[in-house]
Amino acid sequence: MPVPGRFTIHARDGKARRATLHTAHGEIQTPVFMPVGTQGSVKAVGPDDLLQAGSQIILGNTYHLYLRPGDELVARRGGLHRFMSWDKPILTDSGGFQVFSLSTIRKISEKGVEFRSYLDGSKHFFSPEKAISIQQNLGSDIMMVLDECVGYGADREYTARSLERTTRWARRCREVHTPGADGQLMFGIIQGGFHEDLREESLGQLLEIPFEGYAIGGLSVGESTEDMYRILNHIGPRMPEEKPRYLMGVGTPMDILEGIESGVDMFDCVLPTRNARNGTLFTSQGKVNIKRAEFREDDGPLDPNCQCYTCRNFSRAYLRHLYTAREILSYRLNSLHNIAFFLELARQAREAIEGGRFAELKAHYQGIYGTDGR
Numbered sequence: 001m002p003v004p005g006r007f008t009i010h011a012r013d014g015k016a017r018r019a020t021l022h023t024a025h026g027e028i029q030t031p032v033f034m035p036v037g038t039q040g041s042v043k044a045v046g047p048d049d050l051l052q053a054g055s056q057i058i059l060g061n062t063y064h065l066y067l068r069p070g071d072e073l074v075a076r077r078g079g080l081h082r083f084m085s086w087d088k089p090i091l092t093d094s095g096g097f098q099v100f101s102l103s104t105i106r107k108i109s110e111k112g113v114e115f116r117s118y119l120d121g122s123k124h125f126f127s128p129e130k131a132i133s134i135q136q137n138l139g140s141d142i143m144m145v146l147d148e149c150v151g152y153g154a155d156r157e158y159t160a161r162s163l164e165r166t167t168r169w170a171r172r173c174r175e176v177h178t179p180g181a182d183g184q185l186m187f188g189i190i191q192g193g194f195h196e197d198l199r200e201e202s203l204g205q206l207l208e209i210p211f212e213g214y215a216i217g218g219l220s221v222g223e224s225t226e227d228m229y230r231i232l233n234h235i236g237p238r239m240p241e242e243k244p245r246y247l248m249g250v251g252t253p254m255d256i257l258e259g260i261e262s263g264v265d266m267f268d269c270v271l272p273t274r275n276a277r278n279g280t281l282f283t284s285q286g287k288v289n290i291k292r293a294e295f296r297e298d299d300g301p302l303d304p305n306c307q308c309y310t311c312r313n314f315s316r317a318y319l320r321h322l323y324t325a326r327e328i329l330s331y332r333l334n335s336l337h338n339i340a341f342f343l344e345l346a347r348q349a350r351e352a353i354e355g356g357r358f359a360e361l362k363a364h365y366q367g368i369y370g371t372d373g374r
Protein backbone atom coordinates (compact mmCIF):
# COMPACT_ATOMS: atom_id res chain seq x y z
CA MET A 1 0.00 0.00 0.00
CA PRO A 2 1.70 3.24 -1.18
CA VAL A 3 2.32 5.72 1.63
CA PRO A 4 1.28 9.32 0.72
CA GLY A 5 4.39 11.48 0.69
CA ARG A 6 6.78 8.73 -0.32
CA PHE A 7 9.14 10.17 -2.96
CA THR A 8 11.31 7.74 -4.90
CA ILE A 9 14.04 8.94 -7.26
CA HIS A 10 14.54 6.49 -10.13
CA ALA A 11 17.15 8.31 -12.23
CA ARG A 12 19.29 11.42 -12.31
CA ASP A 13 20.83 13.36 -15.19
CA GLY A 14 23.01 16.11 -13.78
CA LYS A 15 20.80 17.84 -11.19
CA ALA A 16 17.61 16.78 -13.00
CA ARG A 17 15.63 13.97 -11.29
CA ARG A 18 13.12 11.41 -12.53
CA ALA A 19 10.96 10.39 -9.57
CA THR A 20 7.56 9.21 -8.29
CA LEU A 21 5.58 11.05 -5.61
CA HIS A 22 2.86 9.03 -3.86
CA THR A 23 -0.35 10.78 -2.81
CA ALA A 24 -3.71 9.64 -1.41
CA HIS A 25 -5.20 9.94 -4.92
CA GLY A 26 -2.46 8.13 -6.75
CA GLU A 27 1.14 8.50 -7.78
CA ILE A 28 2.69 11.34 -9.76
CA GLN A 29 5.54 10.78 -12.20
CA THR A 30 7.95 13.74 -12.07
CA PRO A 31 9.01 16.09 -13.55
CA VAL A 32 5.34 17.01 -13.79
CA PHE A 33 3.38 19.96 -15.18
CA MET A 34 0.18 20.79 -13.27
CA PRO A 35 -2.65 22.50 -15.22
CA VAL A 36 -4.21 25.30 -13.17
CA GLY A 37 -7.86 24.93 -12.15
CA THR A 38 -8.12 28.04 -9.96
CA GLN A 39 -11.89 27.99 -9.33
CA GLY A 40 -12.33 24.23 -9.48
CA SER A 41 -12.09 23.97 -13.22
CA VAL A 42 -9.24 24.09 -15.71
CA LYS A 43 -10.78 26.76 -17.91
CA ALA A 44 -12.64 25.48 -21.00
CA VAL A 45 -11.72 21.81 -20.58
CA GLY A 46 -13.30 18.94 -18.62
CA PRO A 47 -11.74 16.24 -16.41
CA ASP A 48 -12.13 13.73 -19.27
CA ASP A 49 -10.09 16.02 -21.56
CA LEU A 50 -7.41 16.36 -18.88
CA LEU A 51 -7.15 12.59 -18.45
CA GLN A 52 -7.03 12.14 -22.22
CA ALA A 53 -4.19 14.69 -22.42
CA GLY A 54 -2.25 12.83 -19.70
CA SER A 55 -2.70 15.21 -16.78
CA GLN A 56 -1.64 13.52 -13.51
CA ILE A 57 -2.49 16.35 -11.06
CA ILE A 58 -4.21 19.74 -11.19
CA LEU A 59 -4.12 22.90 -9.10
CA GLY A 60 -6.97 24.47 -7.14
CA ASN A 61 -6.91 27.67 -5.16
CA THR A 62 -7.82 28.31 -1.53
CA TYR A 63 -8.46 32.04 -2.02
CA HIS A 64 -10.91 31.64 -4.88
CA LEU A 65 -12.76 28.55 -3.59
CA TYR A 66 -13.08 30.08 -0.12
CA LEU A 67 -14.71 33.19 -1.59
CA ARG A 68 -16.85 31.20 -4.03
CA PRO A 69 -18.60 28.74 -3.62
CA GLY A 70 -17.09 28.46 -0.09
CA ASP A 71 -14.85 25.75 1.31
CA GLU A 72 -17.57 24.63 3.77
CA LEU A 73 -19.98 24.11 0.85
CA VAL A 74 -17.37 22.09 -1.03
CA ALA A 75 -16.76 20.00 2.11
CA ARG A 76 -20.52 19.33 2.42
CA ARG A 77 -20.50 18.20 -1.23
CA GLY A 78 -17.83 15.63 -0.44
CA GLY A 79 -14.69 17.67 -1.09
CA LEU A 80 -13.12 19.14 -4.20
CA HIS A 81 -12.35 15.82 -5.91
CA ARG A 82 -15.99 14.77 -5.89
CA PHE A 83 -17.29 18.30 -6.48
CA MET A 84 -15.35 18.57 -9.75
CA SER A 85 -15.29 14.86 -10.62
CA TRP A 86 -11.50 14.64 -10.61
CA ASP A 87 -10.26 11.61 -8.70
CA LYS A 88 -6.53 12.05 -9.30
CA PRO A 89 -4.26 14.29 -7.14
CA ILE A 90 -5.03 17.95 -6.48
CA LEU A 91 -2.59 20.55 -5.11
CA THR A 92 -4.08 23.70 -3.62
CA ASP A 93 -2.23 26.97 -3.23
CA SER A 94 -2.76 28.62 0.15
CA GLY A 95 -4.11 31.93 -1.05
CA GLY A 96 -1.15 34.03 0.08
CA PHE A 97 -0.13 34.95 -3.41
CA GLN A 98 -3.68 35.60 -4.59
CA VAL A 99 -4.39 37.89 -1.66
CA PHE A 100 -1.35 39.95 -2.61
CA SER A 101 -1.93 39.85 -6.34
CA LEU A 102 -5.72 40.04 -6.61
CA SER A 103 -7.13 41.66 -3.48
CA THR A 104 -7.28 45.32 -2.62
CA ILE A 105 -6.93 46.95 0.79
CA ARG A 106 -5.08 44.25 2.66
CA LYS A 107 -3.43 44.46 6.04
CA ILE A 108 -0.70 42.01 7.00
CA SER A 109 0.22 41.34 10.63
CA GLU A 110 1.74 38.57 12.71
CA LYS A 111 -1.74 37.07 13.04
CA GLY A 112 -2.30 36.80 9.30
CA VAL A 113 -3.64 38.87 6.44
CA GLU A 114 -6.85 40.90 6.22
CA PHE A 115 -8.16 41.46 2.72
CA ARG A 116 -11.21 42.46 0.77
CA SER A 117 -12.87 40.05 -1.63
CA TYR A 118 -12.25 40.80 -5.30
CA LEU A 119 -15.86 39.73 -5.86
CA ASP A 120 -17.84 42.07 -3.60
CA GLY A 121 -15.33 43.99 -1.49
CA SER A 122 -16.36 42.14 1.70
CA LYS A 123 -13.69 41.94 4.40
CA HIS A 124 -11.96 38.62 5.20
CA PHE A 125 -9.05 37.36 7.29
CA PHE A 126 -6.66 34.47 6.61
CA SER A 127 -4.54 33.21 9.47
CA PRO A 128 -2.10 30.37 8.73
CA GLU A 129 -4.48 28.06 10.62
CA LYS A 130 -7.46 29.25 8.52
CA ALA A 131 -5.57 28.65 5.27
CA ILE A 132 -4.91 25.06 6.32
CA SER A 133 -8.48 24.54 7.54
CA ILE A 134 -9.79 25.61 4.11
CA GLN A 135 -7.47 23.16 2.36
CA GLN A 136 -8.59 20.41 4.72
CA ASN A 137 -12.20 21.21 3.78
CA LEU A 138 -11.26 21.03 0.11
CA GLY A 139 -9.50 17.73 0.75
CA SER A 140 -6.50 18.52 -1.45
CA ASP A 141 -3.68 16.00 -1.60
CA ILE A 142 -0.96 18.64 -1.30
CA MET A 143 -1.56 21.73 0.85
CA MET A 144 0.60 24.84 0.73
CA VAL A 145 1.43 26.88 3.82
CA LEU A 146 0.28 30.49 4.07
CA ASP A 147 3.16 32.73 3.09
CA GLU A 148 3.90 36.27 1.98
CA CYS A 149 5.12 36.55 -1.58
CA VAL A 150 7.00 39.87 -1.51
CA GLY A 151 6.70 41.84 -4.74
CA TYR A 152 9.49 42.19 -7.26
CA GLY A 153 11.64 45.10 -6.12
CA ALA A 154 10.76 44.79 -2.39
CA ASP A 155 13.68 46.14 -0.37
CA ARG A 156 16.10 43.75 1.31
CA GLU A 157 15.18 44.78 4.86
CA TYR A 158 11.47 44.15 4.30
CA THR A 159 12.21 40.89 2.46
CA ALA A 160 14.31 39.68 5.39
CA ARG A 161 11.63 40.51 7.97
CA SER A 162 8.91 39.02 5.76
CA LEU A 163 10.66 35.66 5.39
CA GLU A 164 10.98 35.40 9.18
CA ARG A 165 7.21 35.87 9.53
CA THR A 166 6.58 33.40 6.67
CA THR A 167 8.62 30.82 8.63
CA ARG A 168 6.59 31.49 11.80
CA TRP A 169 3.41 31.10 9.73
CA ALA A 170 4.76 27.85 8.23
CA ARG A 171 5.36 26.49 11.75
CA ARG A 172 1.78 27.41 12.73
CA CYS A 173 0.47 25.61 9.62
CA ARG A 174 2.41 22.48 10.55
CA GLU A 175 1.14 22.62 14.12
CA VAL A 176 -2.49 22.33 13.06
CA HIS A 177 -2.03 19.38 10.72
CA THR A 178 -0.28 16.19 11.78
CA PRO A 179 1.98 14.93 8.99
CA GLY A 180 0.04 12.50 6.81
CA ALA A 181 -3.31 13.02 8.55
CA ASP A 182 -6.11 12.15 6.10
CA GLY A 183 -3.40 11.39 3.54
CA GLN A 184 -2.87 15.13 3.00
CA LEU A 185 0.69 16.38 2.46
CA MET A 186 1.99 19.84 3.33
CA PHE A 187 4.73 21.76 1.51
CA GLY A 188 6.76 24.64 2.92
CA ILE A 189 7.43 27.67 0.70
CA ILE A 190 10.86 29.30 0.41
CA GLN A 191 10.87 33.09 0.15
CA GLY A 192 13.73 35.58 0.35
CA GLY A 193 13.18 37.61 -2.80
CA PHE A 194 16.15 37.91 -5.16
CA HIS A 195 18.84 37.68 -2.49
CA GLU A 196 20.73 34.40 -2.47
CA ASP A 197 21.63 34.68 1.22
CA LEU A 198 18.02 35.38 2.24
CA ARG A 199 16.88 32.43 0.15
CA GLU A 200 19.31 30.20 2.05
CA GLU A 201 18.09 31.73 5.31
CA SER A 202 14.48 30.93 4.44
CA LEU A 203 15.32 27.38 3.38
CA GLY A 204 17.41 26.74 6.48
CA GLN A 205 14.57 27.84 8.76
CA LEU A 206 11.99 25.72 6.90
CA LEU A 207 14.20 22.63 7.11
CA GLU A 208 13.64 22.69 10.89
CA ILE A 209 9.95 21.99 10.24
CA PRO A 210 8.92 18.57 8.85
CA PHE A 211 7.32 19.13 5.45
CA GLU A 212 6.70 16.45 2.81
CA GLY A 213 7.96 18.82 0.11
CA TYR A 214 9.37 22.28 -0.41
CA ALA A 215 8.33 24.97 -2.90
CA ILE A 216 10.16 27.96 -4.32
CA GLY A 217 7.85 30.96 -3.95
CA GLY A 218 8.41 34.58 -4.85
CA LEU A 219 9.38 33.94 -8.46
CA SER A 220 7.44 34.56 -11.68
CA VAL A 221 6.37 37.90 -10.23
CA GLY A 222 7.49 40.10 -13.12
CA GLU A 223 11.26 39.70 -12.73
CA SER A 224 13.70 39.28 -15.60
CA THR A 225 14.53 35.80 -16.80
CA GLU A 226 18.09 36.40 -15.63
CA ASP A 227 16.92 37.14 -12.06
CA MET A 228 14.57 34.15 -12.04
CA TYR A 229 17.27 31.76 -13.26
CA ARG A 230 19.87 33.19 -10.88
CA ILE A 231 17.70 32.39 -7.84
CA LEU A 232 16.46 29.12 -9.32
CA ASN A 233 19.98 27.86 -10.04
CA HIS A 234 21.09 28.90 -6.55
CA ILE A 235 18.34 27.47 -4.36
CA GLY A 236 17.07 24.52 -6.45
CA PRO A 237 20.07 22.26 -5.86
CA ARG A 238 20.23 23.29 -2.17
CA MET A 239 16.70 22.02 -1.45
CA PRO A 240 16.37 18.64 0.32
CA GLU A 241 17.53 15.96 -2.12
CA GLU A 242 15.04 13.35 -0.89
CA LYS A 243 11.88 15.50 -1.05
CA PRO A 244 9.85 16.89 -3.96
CA ARG A 245 10.73 20.40 -5.14
CA TYR A 246 7.95 22.63 -6.56
CA LEU A 247 8.49 25.90 -8.45
CA MET A 248 5.29 27.95 -8.12
CA GLY A 249 3.73 29.71 -11.08
CA VAL A 250 6.36 28.76 -13.66
CA GLY A 251 6.31 29.08 -16.56
CA THR A 252 7.28 29.13 -20.23
CA PRO A 253 8.57 25.89 -21.80
CA MET A 254 12.14 27.13 -21.40
CA ASP A 255 11.56 28.21 -17.77
CA ILE A 256 10.32 24.70 -17.00
CA LEU A 257 13.35 23.06 -18.65
CA GLU A 258 15.66 25.46 -16.77
CA GLY A 259 13.87 24.51 -13.55
CA ILE A 260 14.22 20.78 -14.22
CA GLU A 261 17.92 21.29 -14.94
CA SER A 262 18.18 22.98 -11.51
CA GLY A 263 16.61 19.95 -9.83
CA VAL A 264 12.96 21.04 -9.64
CA ASP A 265 10.28 18.33 -9.94
CA MET A 266 6.87 20.11 -10.08
CA PHE A 267 5.57 23.11 -12.03
CA ASP A 268 2.29 24.98 -12.55
CA CYS A 269 1.41 27.96 -14.73
CA VAL A 270 -1.66 29.61 -16.23
CA LEU A 271 0.29 30.22 -19.45
CA PRO A 272 -1.10 27.28 -21.51
CA THR A 273 -4.75 28.04 -20.72
CA ARG A 274 -4.42 31.84 -20.57
CA ASN A 275 -2.48 32.08 -23.86
CA ALA A 276 -4.88 29.63 -25.52
CA ARG A 277 -7.67 32.13 -24.94
CA ASN A 278 -5.75 34.88 -26.70
CA GLY A 279 -4.74 32.65 -29.61
CA THR A 280 -1.08 32.08 -28.70
CA LEU A 281 -0.39 28.39 -29.20
CA PHE A 282 2.77 26.47 -28.26
CA THR A 283 3.89 23.92 -30.84
CA SER A 284 6.87 21.63 -31.52
CA GLN A 285 8.00 24.25 -34.05
CA GLY A 286 7.57 27.32 -31.86
CA LYS A 287 4.75 29.69 -30.95
CA VAL A 288 1.85 30.04 -33.40
CA ASN A 289 -0.38 33.10 -33.29
CA ILE A 290 -3.48 31.50 -34.77
CA LYS A 291 -5.18 34.80 -35.62
CA ARG A 292 -2.56 35.62 -38.29
CA ALA A 293 -3.88 35.96 -41.85
CA GLU A 294 -1.33 33.45 -43.11
CA PHE A 295 -3.48 30.64 -41.61
CA ARG A 296 -6.70 31.65 -43.42
CA GLU A 297 -6.49 28.77 -45.89
CA ASP A 298 -3.97 26.54 -44.13
CA ASP A 299 -5.44 23.01 -44.13
CA GLY A 300 -2.57 21.59 -42.10
CA PRO A 301 -2.81 20.62 -38.41
CA LEU A 302 -1.78 23.18 -35.82
CA ASP A 303 1.18 20.95 -34.90
CA PRO A 304 2.04 17.96 -37.14
CA ASN A 305 3.94 16.38 -34.24
CA CYS A 306 1.07 16.64 -31.73
CA GLN A 307 -1.36 13.78 -31.01
CA CYS A 308 -3.98 15.90 -29.23
CA TYR A 309 -7.68 15.96 -30.22
CA THR A 310 -7.29 19.44 -31.72
CA CYS A 311 -4.34 18.53 -33.94
CA ARG A 312 -5.86 15.23 -35.03
CA ASN A 313 -9.21 16.71 -36.11
CA PHE A 314 -8.99 20.38 -37.11
CA SER A 315 -7.01 22.58 -39.50
CA ARG A 316 -5.25 25.82 -38.72
CA ALA A 317 -7.75 27.52 -41.04
CA TYR A 318 -10.63 26.27 -38.91
CA LEU A 319 -8.93 27.21 -35.63
CA ARG A 320 -8.24 30.69 -36.99
CA HIS A 321 -11.90 31.01 -38.04
CA LEU A 322 -13.15 29.95 -34.60
CA TYR A 323 -10.83 32.44 -32.90
CA THR A 324 -11.80 35.28 -35.25
CA ALA A 325 -15.50 34.49 -34.86
CA ARG A 326 -15.05 34.40 -31.06
CA GLU A 327 -16.59 30.92 -31.02
CA ILE A 328 -16.55 29.28 -27.57
CA LEU A 329 -15.13 26.15 -29.19
CA SER A 330 -11.95 28.16 -29.88
CA TYR A 331 -11.23 28.33 -26.14
CA ARG A 332 -11.72 24.60 -25.78
CA LEU A 333 -9.65 23.44 -28.76
CA ASN A 334 -6.80 25.92 -28.15
CA SER A 335 -6.68 25.08 -24.43
CA LEU A 336 -6.71 21.35 -25.12
CA HIS A 337 -3.73 21.71 -27.41
CA ASN A 338 -1.66 23.99 -25.15
CA ILE A 339 -2.25 21.74 -22.14
CA ALA A 340 -1.27 18.72 -24.23
CA PHE A 341 1.91 20.55 -25.30
CA PHE A 342 3.01 21.31 -21.71
CA LEU A 343 2.17 17.78 -20.55
CA GLU A 344 4.11 16.32 -23.51
CA LEU A 345 7.09 18.55 -22.68
CA ALA A 346 7.13 17.15 -19.14
CA ARG A 347 6.78 13.60 -20.48
CA GLN A 348 9.71 14.14 -22.85
CA ALA A 349 11.75 15.48 -19.92
CA ARG A 350 10.99 12.37 -17.84
CA GLU A 351 12.06 10.15 -20.74
CA ALA A 352 15.19 12.22 -21.45
CA ILE A 353 16.34 12.04 -17.81
CA GLU A 354 15.86 8.26 -17.84
CA GLY A 355 18.02 8.10 -20.97
CA GLY A 356 20.68 10.58 -19.82
CA ARG A 357 19.68 12.88 -22.70
CA PHE A 358 18.22 15.86 -20.82
CA ALA A 359 20.88 18.33 -22.04
CA GLU A 360 20.03 17.41 -25.65
CA LEU A 361 16.30 17.88 -25.02
CA LYS A 362 16.89 21.31 -23.51
CA ALA A 363 19.17 22.33 -26.41
CA HIS A 364 16.53 21.13 -28.89
CA TYR A 365 13.85 23.37 -27.39
CA GLN A 366 16.32 26.25 -27.00
CA GLY A 367 16.79 26.09 -30.78
CA ILE A 368 13.04 26.51 -31.20
CA TYR A 369 12.05 28.83 -28.32
CA GLY A 370 15.27 30.72 -27.63
CA THR A 371 16.78 31.00 -24.15
CA ASP A 372 13.60 31.84 -22.19
CA GLY A 373 10.69 31.32 -24.56
CA ARG A 374 9.09 34.69 -23.83
Ligand SMILES: CC1(C)O[C@H]2[C@@H](O1)[C@@]1(COC(C)(C)O1)O[C@@H]2CNc1nc2cc3nc(N)[nH]c(=O)c3cc2[nH]1
Nearest residue numbers: 093094096097101149217218219220221248249270271
Ligand atom coordinates in the same frame (compact mmCIF):
# COMPACT_ATOMS: atom_id res chain seq x y z
C1 LIG B 1 -1.66 36.69 -10.89
C2 LIG B 1 -1.73 35.50 -11.80
C3 LIG B 1 -3.13 35.03 -12.16
O1 LIG B 1 -1.05 34.40 -11.18
C4 LIG B 1 -0.11 33.83 -12.11
C5 LIG B 1 -0.27 34.66 -13.36
O2 LIG B 1 -1.04 35.79 -13.03
C6 LIG B 1 1.12 35.04 -13.69
C7 LIG B 1 1.29 36.31 -14.45
O3 LIG B 1 2.23 35.95 -15.45
C8 LIG B 1 2.37 34.52 -15.54
C9 LIG B 1 3.84 34.13 -15.35
C10 LIG B 1 1.76 34.04 -16.84
O4 LIG B 1 1.62 33.97 -14.47
O5 LIG B 1 1.80 35.14 -12.46
C11 LIG B 1 1.28 34.14 -11.61
C12 LIG B 1 2.24 32.99 -11.70
N1 LIG B 1 3.38 33.31 -10.88
C13 LIG B 1 3.35 32.93 -9.59
N2 LIG B 1 2.36 32.20 -9.05
C14 LIG B 1 2.69 32.08 -7.74
C15 LIG B 1 2.01 31.48 -6.68
C16 LIG B 1 2.56 31.57 -5.38
N3 LIG B 1 1.86 31.02 -4.32
C17 LIG B 1 2.34 31.17 -3.06
N4 LIG B 1 1.65 30.65 -2.03
N5 LIG B 1 3.52 31.82 -2.80
C18 LIG B 1 4.27 32.35 -3.80
O6 LIG B 1 5.34 32.94 -3.52
C19 LIG B 1 3.79 32.25 -5.16
C20 LIG B 1 4.48 32.81 -6.23
C21 LIG B 1 3.93 32.73 -7.51
N6 LIG B 1 4.33 33.23 -8.70
Ligand SMILES: [Zn+2]
Nearest residue numbers: 306308311337
Ligand atom coordinates in the same frame (compact mmCIF):
# COMPACT_ATOMS: atom_id res chain seq x y z
ZN1 LIG C 1 -2.14 19.51 -30.44
